[in-house]
Amino acid sequence: MTNPPFPNNNIGYLCTDWQVERGLGSKTALKLIDKDENLVEISYAKLTALSNQAANLLSSLGFQRGDRIMLLLSKTIEMYAFFLGGLKLGLNSCILFNSIGEDSIVERVKDTETKAIISTSKMNFRLVKVLQKLDASFRVLLVDENQTEEQFVGIHDQLIHSSTQFSTSATDPEQYSHFHFTSGSTGKPKAVQHCHAGIIDHLRSFEDVMQANPDDLFWCTADPGWVTGTTYGIIAPWASGLTQIQLDANYDPDLWMLIIERQKINILYTAPTVFRMMAQQPEAFYQQYDLSSLKRVYTVGEPLDPNLVLWGRKVFHCEIYDTWFQTETGSIMIANRPGLEVRPGSMGKPLPYLEAAILESEDHPLPENVQGLLCIRKPWNTMFREYVGNPLVYQNKFLGNFYSSGDIAYRDEDGYYWYIGRSDDVINTAGHLVSPFEIESAVMEVPHVLDCAVVGLPDELLYEKVVAFVVHDQQAQSLRKLDMDIKLYVSKKVASLASPKEIVFTDKIPKTKSGKVMRRVLKKQYLGQDVGDLSTMEE
Known part of the structure; x- marks a missing residue:
């Protein structure tokens, strides 16, 4: 997909309204499953209406374009509605991991001048302590409450009664959209800022690597607090008009296999850690389930051991593709993918519109089979725009015209990249x-x-x-x-x-x-x- 003629660059709009305009309003956008296997299906028309209601509510509460908000919600329809609705309004959103500690929340709010957190009353035990350390103007919006008490604002009924109509303003591609936090070997976690222009590479990478058909059922298991969970668990599949599964429950091998079998998942995107947990089960365990719907399985987050690739092929009867990207890169940069021979243990090759290199320094590229810094030539659309409040640290991430990933790797004579480790202590x-x-x-x-x-x-x-x-x-x-x-x-x-x-x-x-x-x-x-x-x- 090369620079598609978007009617609006806004990511929230492209994931919802645009799909309705393309005739997909009645198509299921989301199949949301909980730990008890209760299933809720949300169409693109419903997702559009819900995100419009969230945008209207946030607007009525005084939030304006450029304001930062954070979401401390599990995988619920409210989380998706407020993330997309915030994007439509022009807000700059961050989805937090539910396990995040109180002091880490405070630190992140202060460092980014975030104005509010959207959460539920179940998190009040943590958020009460957070509010004690923040300005009185900071608000916590509770999606399951109606009462307002000091800085806690109940918005349940207000959301229900908000208009389902919202007109998304024309959006500058460079307008900030969402941010994540990443850790370095020293210092505090840094806020990695992305913008709406990233939608181009969200879609290009999804098309080049996942190669999904319109009727494929896609499941990205990543937490939305992680860049994978946002890019490939929210944005890319919906901007592509796919139906995706999301599970609001912890890993359970029986439940996962049942979901694959009963929902007939076609494409699974998960982590090597999950693969290692899966491999602890005997092969006979998987023979209980009909997993024949799976066409491809992808992994990301850490190197995938060659033995796990071979194990996955045997158990799932399909190819296993490892991929590589970072919070800072915003989308897949290097990957194994259909049409490219898989060499177990390799990261694969760069996507066609990207240039990767192994460098020793700014002016010293390294030859084949020599280890060095894995770098990507700038710019690309999902490249992070800044470390919020850390311009010098941002500047130091680049070697001339290349982004330095901090990963050590080498490129073989056939152009495949092989991960070695980190150059720092992360x-x-x-x-x-x-x-x-x-x-x-x-x-x-x-x-x-x-x-x-x-x-x-x-x-x-x-x-x-x-x-x-x-x-x-x-x-x-x-x-x-x-x-x-x-x-x-x-x-x-x-x-x-x-x-x-x-x-x-x-x-x-x-x-x-x-x-x-x-x-x-x-x-x-x-x-x-x-x-x-x-x-x-x-x-």
Whole structure:
């Protein structure tokens, strides 16, 4: 799909009204399933009406183009309606993970000058504490309440009674649309800003990689708080006029296979972590289900082990395609896909309209089969426009005309790319990038902790697990209690996915003479490997 003649560049409009105008109003846009297998079907006409009501309600509450809002909602129709309705109104939205900690919410709100959070009363236990640390002008809009009490505003009936008609204004492609947060090896999580121009590459990448037919049923299992869940669990399939499945429940192998069987899923997009969990089941488990509707399975978020590709082919009787992109890139950059021979373990090749390169520095591209920084030539439509409030950090993400991903890879003689690892200390756990610095900062706030260092270590299920090395004081009477205190505190302050899977109590953290944590040494020691040169380590 090359620069289609959109009547309006607005992503919200293109996912809803445009589909109705194309004659798809009666087509099912969403099949929403809960943990009890209750099914709700929403047509494109209904999705359009609901998102229009959300846009009208937000407008009536005084929100204006450019305002930032956050959504703390599970996979419910309200979440989709307010995300799309906010886009139509010109708002700049961020969907948060439901497991996010209180302090992380506060930090993100302040860093981006967000004006409101849309949530439910089930989150009040967390949001009450959040509001205590924010300005009195900040509001929490509750979709399941009618009463207004101080900064909590009930909007349930107001939404129902809002008009289903809304005219989306012409939208500048460079107008900001949505943002996500990503972690670096040091410092706080950064807000990654995207704009409406991204819709071009949302659609191009979806067409080039997924190659879906109009009647295919698509299921992207990613949480919408993750860029994959927004780009390929909301925008791309609906802007393409497809029907998609969404499950508002945690991973359960029986439930997932039943959904594939009963709903006849054609294309599945998930994470290698899920594949690893699936592979724990015996092959006989999958023989109980009719999975013949599956045409293709795709993964993203971390490298897909070659053995898992072979396992997936055997179990699902279809090809398994691994893909690569980042929060900053906004859409798939490099992928295995139909029409391209799959080489298990490879990232695949860049999409036709993109140029990738392996660089050592700005002016030094590397030859084939030599490891270096994986880079993408700028610009492209889904390229992030800024790290909100961090212009210098944004500038440092580029090597001349190339975006530097921070990933180490190499390109073989046939043009396939192969992932090696990160060039920094970011931890990739279950497909989510986690900052060791952010976790260390939280651990240091726990009583009896004197020092700590956090690293990512190999894990068969999570790809990398978070491991914290902790030095404690003499007053810590129970290491079992301290272990639990640390895990609970990190889960509450940062997020549950950031909580250490293992805590190693130690007498000292290895550091350089300048005081920098030697994570390399910690990893080698943990794995029982040679720690190498220690000449720079403090005595």
